[in-house]
Amino acid sequence: MPLEELQKKLYEQKGEAEKREGAPGQFEPGQRQDGQETDSSQWQKEALASREPFLTEKRKKLLRIIIIGLVGIVVVVGGFLFWRSRSFDTSKVLVTVFGVDRVASGEEVSYAVRYQNNTNVTLTDVKLTFIYPPDSLPIDKQNLTKIGDQDASVVSLADLQAGKEGKMEFRANISGLKDDQKKAVVKLSYHAGDTSSSFESSGEFLSVIFSVPLVLNFSLPERVVNGQQLDIVLKYLNTSDIGFLDLALNMEYPPGFNFISSQPSPSQGSNSWRLPEISPQEEGQIVISGVLTGAQEEVKAFRANIAKLQGDSSKIVSEGLGSTLISLSPLSVALTVNDSRDYLANVGEHLTYKLTYQNTVDIPIGPVIIIVKLDTKALDLSSVKADKGFFNSVDSSIIWNESVLPDLKMVQPGAKNEINFYVNVKDSMPVASFNDKNFVISVSSKIDSTTIPVSLRGTQISGTDFLNTKVNAKLTLSSKGYFKDLSVPNSGPIPPRVGQETTYTIYWDIVNAANDVDNVVVEGYLPPYVRWVGLFDPASANVKYDKNSGKITWTIGKLPANTGILYPVKRLVFKIGFTPSSSQVGQMIDLVSESTISGSDTFTGASLQGTARAIRSDLPDDSSIGYDGGKVIQ
Known part of the structure; x- marks a missing residue:
């Protein structure tokens, strides 16, 4: 259509506009204009019919679990809050005990016990138990019993109302050794309110023993003459009201004191006395006689102690000191x-x-x-x-x-x-x-x-x-050589011949008189022309040979006193070989050099030395050789 005609139709007057095609009717979903249902409406109905319900069995089960869990939580929380409101706090029942921090053994000590009920309920069936320190002696014997091996006082008390408190006092003599720690313990047992459970609160107090009432006193002259015999009076006193068991009194004498006797006699050696018991307030003494020597104006100190015996050991509980001065006599x-x-x-x-x-x-x-x-x-x-x-x-x-x-x-x-x-x-x-x-x-x-x-x-x-x-021990070494020896047969020419080996038997014998000797060693040397055969007796002897130096070392160690007198002689036998050289023709030859012995005297502490002569080829101890039998021949 041409553009001009189109514009005319658009801008026609009203009457003409009515001639236009009517507006389309309103569209209803699922309907046709002719009143028929559409396909989509049918689909919706089928979909609704096939949809699952909201409260399925699975969802119902989950819902029940959630409800039960919430109820359980409410019950537990409520029960806890109820238990908390009804429970008993033992920390609000206070038990304290007071005493003396430092005590002397045997001293009477008073313990003050205080108990308080800071709860809001009444305490019933109240019982207080006071356990005394070990080795103590309770003053009040009432309500006294034993708990293990310790004394204890058990007291039944009246009901203790909320907010109330009470006090008690316990007394005992405390005994023990210096620096011992002594602990007193108090326990309060009770029921709280309407509960059937039993509760307990406790407290304790620790004391330390700083001294023991066992006194040692010396009675000595102020001055004594050098070499004077004197009596030493040692007194011991128990100043307490309790006894002490299993003790020993020990003395330490100064250098220069020679013990003669004592009353009573010592239990061990010359300086120890056993005291099975020192009773309360008991006083005793030991009188010791001896001779004291020393330099002019020298102070001589005597020391004593009382020790508690504890099996194989002991612990000193008291000490004493006395002294005197050595002065020259006129x-x-x-x-x-x-x-x-x-x-x-x-x-x-x-x-x-x-x-x-x-x-x-x-x-x-x-x-x-x-x-x-x-x-x-x-x-x-x-x-x-x-x-x-x-x-x-x-x-x-x-x-x-x-x-x-x-x-x-x-x-x-x-x-x-x-x-x-x-x-x-x-x-x-x-x-x-x-x-x-x-x-x-x-x-x-x-x-x-x-x-x-x-x-x-x-x-x-x-x-x-x-x-x-x-007196020092006398340590003696002898050295002897033999060609004819029944125990160790030898071979080779006598006199010794150039280029041919002759063997000899050497004896080292040791005699020790007077004292035991330790670290005993014998040493000797073979010249370069003498061979160490390697045979020696006893085979168990500690013998070493150094072929580079020719040194023979026999290590013995300990040698008892009177070896070779009451005990057999200590002996080493060994064999050597000698092959002469032409330069030695007509000479008497040293087979073994001078030998030495050394050791330490266990009594005097002295270092001991000894020597034995060299052994020559003429063997003076072998009568079968003679002087000429020792000279080397061609």
Whole structure:
């Protein structure tokens, strides 16, 4: 259609507009204009008919579970809140006990117990149990019982109302050792309100023992003369009202104290006394007698302790200390041997004793007598010689007085003089039994006067001195060689011939007198021209040979006293071979060099040394060889 015609129709007047085609009718879903249902409406009906209902069986079951769970939670929470509102808090029932932090053993201690009910219910069937510290002694015996091995007081109390409190007191004597910790325990048992359950609250208190009421006191003279015999009185006292069991009293003596006896006698050694029991307030004493020696103005301290025996061990519970001072007597005397007070003597040795005497006061004293006594089996008393003194062989004493030494008629103030005497140690110690060892040379000296000056009356004017000298062991090594030996046959030419080997048997024998010796070793050397065959007896001996140096080492270790006297000789036998060279023709040859032995004396502590001569090819101990039989031939 042309554009102009189209515009005319669009802008025609109203009348003409009515001639236009009517507007389409309203469209209804699912309907046709002719009133018929559409296909989509039918589909909707079928879909609705096939849809599942909202509350299916599965969903109903899940809903029931959720409802039951919610109800359970409500019940549990409600029950907890109900239980919480009805439960009992034991922390609100307080039990405390008070005492003394530091106590002396045996002291009476008072414990204050306080209990409080800070809950809102009444406590019924209330019972208080107070457990006393171990080893304590309760004062109040009422309501007393045993819990295990400890004493306890059990008291039934009235009902304790809410907010109320109560107090009780318990007393006991506490005993134990120093630094022991002692614990008291209190327990309060009860029922709370209408509950049938039993509850318990508790408290405790700890005390420490800082002292023990066992007192030790010494009774000693303030000053003693060197060499004076004295009595030491040691008193012990229990100041408490309780007893102590299984104790021991021990003494520690100073150097220079020689124990003689005691009353009562020691239970062990010379310094220990067993005290099965020290009763309450008991006092006892031990009297010890002995001789004390020392240097002038030297302080001598005596120590004692009381110990609690605990099986194989002990614990000191009390200690005491006493001391005295060594002072020179108006007449003093001092001994030395070979210019020493710590000399160690050797078997067969010559000893020189020096005795120094002195008047230490400012007035003359006289007449004076000096006596020396020799108390030992180790000395050869037939060899005793004394400068101007008289030796009495009946009692082994040497005496000097004014008849032999005029200076002793009157010893002037401050005068100091010396006299000597001499004696030999025996060449061999007297041994008859295995107990004959550890020999000591004991020499005592005393200076005195029968006339005591008026100004010194009441004073001990005599002076004494003691000198003990230990005797070293005598360790002896002998070395011998044999060609003809029945136990170890040898071979080769005698005299030894150039280019041919001759074998020999060597014996090392050891004898040990007087003391046990340790770390014993024997050493010797073979010259380069002597061969170590490697045979020795006993085969178990600890023997080593160094072929580079030719050194033979025999390690023995411990060697008992009197080996070779009461015990068999300690012996090593070994074999060597000698092949001479032409340069040795006509010579006597050393087969084994000089041998040495060493060891340490377990009694004296001395290092011991010994030697044995070299063994030559003439074998002086083998009578079958002779002098010419030892010279090398071509």
